[in-house]
Amino acid sequence: MSFLIDSSIMITSQILFFGFGWLFFMRQLFKDYEVRQYVVQVIFSVTFAFSCTMFELIIFEILKVLNSSSRYFHWKMNLCVILLILVFMVPFYIGYFIVSNIRLLHKQRLLFSCLLWLTFMYFFWKLGDPFPILSPKHGILSIEQLISRVGVIGVTLMALLSGFGAVNCPYTYMSYFLRNVTDADILALERRLLQTMDMIISKKKRMAMTRRTMFQKGEVHNKPSGFWGMIKSVTTSAPGSENLTLIQQEVDALEELSRQLFLETADLYATKERIEYSKTFKGKYFNFLGYFFSIYCVWKIFMATINIVFDRVGKTDPVTRGIEITVNYLGIQFDVKFWSQHISFILVGIIIVTSIRGLLITLTKFFYAISSSKSSNVIVLLLAQIMGMYFVSSVLLIRMSMPLEYRTIITEVLGELQFNFYHRWFDVIFLVSALSSILFLYLAHKQAPEKHMAP
Amino acid sequence: MASLDRVKVLVLGDSGVGKSSLVHLLCQNQVLGNPSWTVGCSVDVRVHDYKEGTPEEKTYYIELWDVGGSVGSASSVKSTRAVFYNSVNGIILVHDLTNKKSSQNLYRWSLEALNRDLVPTGILVTNGDYDREQFADNQIPLLVIGTKLDQIHETKRHEVLTRTAFLAEDFNAEEINLDCTNPRYLAAGSSNAVKLSRFFDKVIEKRYFLREGNQIPGFPDRKRFGGGTLKSLHYD
Numbered sequence: 001m002s003f004l005i006d007s008s009i010m011i012t013s014q015i016l017f018f019g020f021g022w023l024f025f026m027r028q029l030f031k032d033y034e035v036r037q038y039v040v041q042v043i044f045s046v047t048f049a050f051s052c053t054m055f056e057l058i059i060f061e062i063l064k065v066l067n068s069s070s071r072y073f074h075w076k077m078n079l080c081v082i083l084l085i086l087v088f089m090v091p092f093y094i095g096y097f098i099v100s101n102i103r104l105l106h107k108q109r110l111l112f113s114c115l116l117w118l119t120f121m122y123f124f125w126k127l128g129d130p131f132p133i134l135s136p137k138h139g140i141l142s143i144e145q146l147i148s149r150v151g152v153i154g155v156t157l158m159a160l161l162s163g164f165g166a167v168n169c170p171y172t173y174m175s176y177f178l179r180n181v182t183d184a185d186i187l188a189l190e191r192r193l194l195q196t197m198d199m200i201i202s203k204k205k206r207m208a209m210t211r212r213t214m215f216q217k218g219e220v221h222n223k224p225s226g227f228w229g230m231i232k233s234v235t236t237s238a239p240g241s242e243n244l245t246l247i248q249q250e251v252d253a254l255e256e257l258s259r260q261l262f263l264e265t266a267d268l269y270a271t272k273e274r275i276e277y278s279k280t281f282k283g284k285y286f287n288f289l290g291y292f293f294s295i296y297c298v299w300k301i302f303m304a305t306i307n308i309v310f311d312r313v314g315k316t317d318p319v320t321r322g323i324e325i326t327v328n329y330l331g332i333q334f335d336v337k338f339w340s341q342h343i344s345f346i347l348v349g350i351i352i353v354t355s356i357r358g359l360l361i362t363l364t365k366f367f368y369a370i371s372s373s374k375s376s377n378v379i380v381l382l383l384a385q386i387m388g389m390y391f392v393s394s395v396l397l398i399r400m401s402m403p404l405e406y407r408t409i410i411t412e413v414l415g416e417l418q419f420n421f422y423h424r425w426f427d428v429i430f431l432v433s434a435l436s437s438i439l440f441l442y443l444a445h446k447q448a449p450e451k452h453m454a455p
Numbered sequence: 456m457a458s459l460d461r462v463k464v465l466v467l468g469d470s471g472v473g474k475s476s477l478v479h480l481l482c483q484n485q486v487l488g489n490p491s492w493t494v495g496c497s498v499d500v501r502v503h504d505y506k507e508g509t510p511e512e513k514t515y516y517i518e519l520w521d522v523g524g525s526v527g528s529a530s531s532v533k534s535t536r537a538v539f540y541n542s543v544n545g546i547i548l549v550h551d552l553t554n555k556k557s558s559q560n561l562y563r564w565s566l567e568a569l570n571r572d573l574v575p576t577g578i579l580v581t582n583g584d585y586d587r588e589q590f591a592d593n594q595i596p597l598l599v600i601g602t603k604l605d606q607i608h609e610t611k612r613h614e615v616l617t618r619t620a621f622l623a624e625d626f627n628a629e630e631i632n633l634d635c636t637n638p639r640y641l642a643a644g645s646s647n648a649v650k651l652s653r654f655f656d657k658v659i660e661k662r663y664f665l666r667e668g669n670q671i672p673g674f675p676d677r678k679r680f681g682g683g684t685l686k687s688l689h690y691d
Contacts, residue, residue: 262495
């Protein structure tokens with residue numbers, strides 16, 4: 001009986017998450033596009049719903065809501081469904097939509113998408129070989145095999161995003177790094193841009209006039225197409241068309257220049273807005289936060305290095321350690337069991353909410369930057385895949401932040417994975433990502449002022 | 456050669472609707488083989504015979520400025536784009552017939568371009584929402600072009616074309632629906648070519664002949680057009 005009640009609670013919450021994912025898709029991601037294939041929207045919302053359910057189960061674990069056996073059942077079921085989606089459905093649909101975009105293969109879409117999916121499975125399987133992630137006693141088609149590989153990909157993604165985010169956050173918040181941009185700079189650049197456009201226009205006018213006179217005289221200018229066309233154009237070419245190709249080359253160079261100038265001007269406008277923003281209260285608050293975050297970032301890099309060098313993985317979680325410190329060193333006595341439950345709930349809750357929010361914002365930005373009306377379906381499915389893998393590995397890693405008694409459920413459900421390996425792997429990739437982000441931002445920052453110093 | 460008079464026409468619309476293909480078709484009478492992202496603005500020139508076939512025939516250069524980007528761009532990109540909206544003589548609004556959102560975004564595009572140019576005459580714009588009054592008073596000729604006509608199935612064609620007819624009426628503009636990969640839609644003598652030619656003639660009229668105080672001879676006036684005083688805008 002209680003199992004039925006528990007299941008109905010779970011299902012209601014899943015429907016809620018599904019609705020939230022649906023709305024997010026419609027309002028945020030696809031607000032400039034028309035949804036033609038509803039499959040994509042359904043898959044995205046389903047992935048989101050099941051990922052959030054996993055987090056919900058962790059919270060229930062800590063708060064001891066619902067029956068323990070029904071929790072366990074739902075964990076297992078949830079995990080199976082998510083793995084099914086991430087390994088079978090989403091890659092297949094990605095392959096299907098990629099193939100649909102290519103006109104040649106349109107007729108045999110299903111065949112080619114199956115082929116693509118098989119290739120994906122092959123590489124996915126091979127991924128597990130170089131990593132010591134499993135004890136050899138597991139069978140070939142068990143949950144642990146799939147989870148371990150999904151975990152590797154997800155942890156790599158998390159570490160890359162964390163590393164870049166940790167470095168980028170203080171860089172964007174602090175106004176110390178803002179270059180000084182005046183209105184005169186912007187005006188000068190705009191003038192150059194318009195001059196370039198005028199030069200392009202005058203050359204195009206010549207070309208249009210030449211083409212018109214050639215057309216009226218009866219010579220038709222054919223662009224050399226194909227192999228034989230090129231050979232022919234070497235020996236015989238009308239003087240008019242020679243002129244045209246020369247001017248066309250000049251125009252191409254000028255157009256490239258105009259694109260550069262446009263991007264630089266947009267950059268200057270963006271910097272000017274940031275300078276104005278930094279003078280407001282909100283801007284000053286973020287600037288202050290930026291200093292904090294830079295210290296936090298340096299500390300994290302330091303800790304990652306220490307972890308790798310001294311080959312140690314934290315045994316106790318921050319909650320228990322914090323309580324130990326307060327009890328032993330500060331001499332404050334309080335009910336350990338009661339407080340550890342609530343504090344770990346708050347801590348885990350904060351981690352979950354910020355990681356979901358952070359991921360959705362990053363995905364949205366990424367989507368706006370690279371999608372077009374043709375590729376939007378494929379990109380959304382890729383994002384759903386990334387999101388699913390990210391959340392599954394978050395569950396893996398969150399285990400470290402929880403006190404021992406709450407870790408058991410995760411260990412039970414996910415099986416005997418080498419959790420230590422994942423933490424080590426996370427530290428390595430985080431370090432690599434953070435250091436290369438620092439290098440990248442340094443180079444980008446150095447290069448920009450030199451461009452604008454030119455007369 | 457370069458001493459012919461010129462007019463400037465903007466080509467606006469969401470990314471991916473086919474502006475670059477359209478401009479290439481209009482200026483070079485050829486289909487664009489490999490369309491790619493337009494960063495910033497790409498310009499092309501069309502040689503147009505004003506009042507073709509009459510004794511007053513004169514040749515003009517029509518500059519087609521194809522501005523890339525989306526309505527939802529960052530404000531820094533919008534400020535940069537605004538530099539292209541100076542002294543515009545005509546606007547071509549392009550939308551994708553298979554994508555309703557691109558048609559809806561045309562209102563925002565036209566406001567973005569018109570606001571820039573109408574600021575000197577002090578027309579007040581309320582928080583960017585579409586306001587019919589602004590279009591009734593607008594002096595810059597507009598043309599609405601719908602692309603990817605070949606991708607609309609025969610059965611849905613009537614419904615789509617009714618919708619676009621309303622759209623064009625809202626803008627007080629003519630409309631053309633075509634497929635940019637097929638030059639026959641703009642073949643000489645077809646109704647589309649006639650509409651296009653009329654539009655360019657109107658743009659040239661407004662630019663060069665109104666200033667001298669001439670009346671617009673015999674143009675088919677729309678119901679909401681006319682009336683009111685003709686304001687003179689700064690073109691330089």
